Amino acid sequence: MADVPQTGDANSHTAALVIEFKNVGKTYKSLLGNSVKAVEEFSLTAVEGEILGIAGPNGAGKTTLIAMMLGYLRPTTGTVEINGMHARQYVERNGIGYLSELIAINPKWRAETALVRFATLAGIAPSEIRTRVDYVVDLLGLAEHRTKKVKALSKGNLQRLGLAQALLRDEQILVLDEPTHGLDPVWTQRFRDIVEDLRRPDRTILIASHNLDELQRLADRVVIIDRGRLQRVVSTGYENAAPVEGTRYRLTLASGHDLIRTVFPQAEDAGRGEYDVTVHGLAELNAALADLIGRGALVASVVPERSVLEQQFREAVGESQ
């Protein structure tokens, strides 16, 4: 993993710029005159073909940033542009596939009619609405719930309905705020597959999530924000990974338990054939594993105690506290 500049500029010179936050700030003022800075001097760009993750603790400003990107909130300072247009202007002309953290759909509507309504508003031709609705209903496994009222849907099904309305149209930009919140493990995995299928050279996807593992798997870059400020931008690709000092891994051996301390003298026995080892970078880890396997041990799994993104997140958030 490699840090990229703190301005959050996309690490690409070939892909076209799609979303640009320029020194954006948002201050909320109460009637009593108290003010709270939700976002400060935030600059970021996202390019075509990119999946950009946004991570941050509660109240970091993720949802405020997204609200400004959709034009629901006006920045106090700076601008948000999409394809060179003012964000709200872009949304009103082109639309964005948006899944909000809070799924707010009129509870009296039925799931299917809600999708038909949204498809109508999205500008899908009347002759195609049925096809598109059927497609997203099948994609999100909502067939048995299509006639249910929204208020009768479980949290997970409501989340899937929210995602379904975001995918009704073939949008160039998708913004997914806590997309797997409330989904069971099967649908969480299914969601990841769907997002991978949505990846396209001319599409930009933003995913805001607390789930760092999910962002590690899906995003090309992850923006870590805290207290309304951009703390760090992390590239999730391992191919350019810089050595990370003192990373702990849990090693599971199927056989060759007596060999572990020959290769990892400091290994700690965690029981049930598992050992905690500390290495200084991927090269050291791979060399040690090769040695271990060469000596006849059978390695069942190697899992970092914390993902690199999680380490970066802890450092970034810790630094800002």
Next chain:
Amino acid sequence: MSRAASLARYSLWQFRDFALERGLPILIISFLWGYALIAPIRGALGSQMDSVLASPIWPLVLQGASTLVTLSVLIALNGMVSSDRKLGYYRFLFSKPVNPVLYYAQAFFVGLIGVVLSMLLLSGLVHTILPIFSIVNFLLYTALIYVAMGGIGFFVSVATRFDWVSLAAVWLGSRILRSLYGAKGDWRSKAVELLPPVHKLDEVANSLIGTGTAHATDVLWLLGYGALFFVLGLVLLRWGSLAE
């Protein structure tokens, strides 16, 4: 499909929402109110219903009809914009290629059609009992009050989340302040002139529902006031934030 055509198609859904969520309550309240108003008149006048115009009961009928229109407009406008913002429905609605200004302007006119149709049903029934009661005059009055009061209601719904209470307070407050200071002849009487022209309502109701005519200046003042606030509501919607 163009954005304008999509939004126009969506008006059918807006009308459906109006019918189920507002039209039905308006009709139920109207029929109950209308029955409570008309039944005693029928009982009192018996076979002499033709003389109702000359009886002291007629002004009561006009007053009742006027109040019913006011109530219907309040129900029709309640939460038109503020509910979507309070409940977060705006998030999915306006991530689509939709201009919120046009969306709510369309909802306002759908509401006008809905209220007029509801009042058409009601006045049709009243007309069968009291043939002297003019359906056309009543609908003209309904449309006038929808624009006059609804325009202010629309603005309040954009500006605040407590729109029903705020509109009722503005309406009642204007009446009270005008009755207190309207005839004083000092700066306060000039200041209350800026308040919604609710004092003209009784006169306009009596003349418009009763005879089908009204002073042009009164009608224009009511229409202009409502239209101005409707436009101000749209401007606020354009330049304000959808999120709270």
